[in-house]
Amino acid sequence: QPIRRLDTFELEGYEALARPTGFGVRSSVEDLFDAAKRLGYARDLDWLCRRVAVHGATSLPRSALLFINVSVHALLDPLHDVDQMVLLMRWAGRSPGTVIFEISERDPISNLDRLRGVLAAYRAEGFRFALDDVGEGHSTLEVLTTANPEYIKVARSLACSVDAPGPRSAVQALVTFADSSGAKLVAEGMETDDQIRRVLELGILLGQGYGIAPPRAAEQLAYESVA
Numbered sequence: 001q002p003i004r005r006l007d008t009f010e011l012e013g014y015e016a017l018a019r020p021t022g023f024g025v026r027s028s029v030e031d032l033f034d035a036a037k038r039l040g041y042a043r044d045l046d047w048l049c050r051r052v053a054v055h056g057a058t059s060l061p062r063s064a065l066l067f068i069n070v071s072v073h074a075l076l077d078p079l080h081d082v083d084q085m086v087l088l089m090r091w092a093g094r095s096p097g098t099v100i101f102e103i104s105e106r107d108p109i110s111n112l113d114r115l116r117g118v119l120a121a122y123r124a125e126g127f128r129f130a131l132d133d134v135g136e137g138h139s140t141l142e143v144l145t146t147a148n149p150e151y152i153k154v155a156r157s158l159a160c161s162v163d164a165p166g167p168r169s170a171v172q173a174l175v176t177f178a179d180s181s182g183a184k185l186v187a188e189g190m191e192t193d194d195q196i197r198r199v200l201e202l203g204i205l206l207g208q209g210y211g212i213a214p215p216r217a218a219e220q221l222a223y224e225s226v227a
Contacts, residue, residue, distance in 0.1 A: 156189025
């Protein structure tokens, strides 16, 4: 699914979405990941999704940014470390600098020192990071400052409620943090022109959602980028 500037619709990159055969574009795969976790296959599913995302992106321009979701547990797992990801990128002929790992704040993060070290190892190879679903789940300022992400993805529930005083204040605080840290803010779940206008007024310049572009197969996106 494309991520674009909200004022010019200029392309920023693509998020790779997990959609097993038979799933609709709006289907949730959370049940699949929950089942994998219960059965002890979470690590394998996470690595499979990374491989499929990178492989699928081979049809896209090599310079296009690719946002890949990764659970914090898989990211901190020493079995699939940064060396394996570097080998995967070499196989695909893509630069690590084109990959942004999205860490979901729905996962609790208890070992912040370990997280800091792992992120540093990935960044040393050129990878970058986004903090996903900010405003939901286990969002904390401590996680935000520890991860120091290059991108901050504002959860749909927050980005689409900025008319209310609480969400508006929270988004304004994120804009201030992003301005001082150099991070880019992405408003998730944008579906209407009114929603886009409201977050733009608050200083969020990037967005994602059906009001911008629906998810599509990588091959179709590649064709459209050429056309």
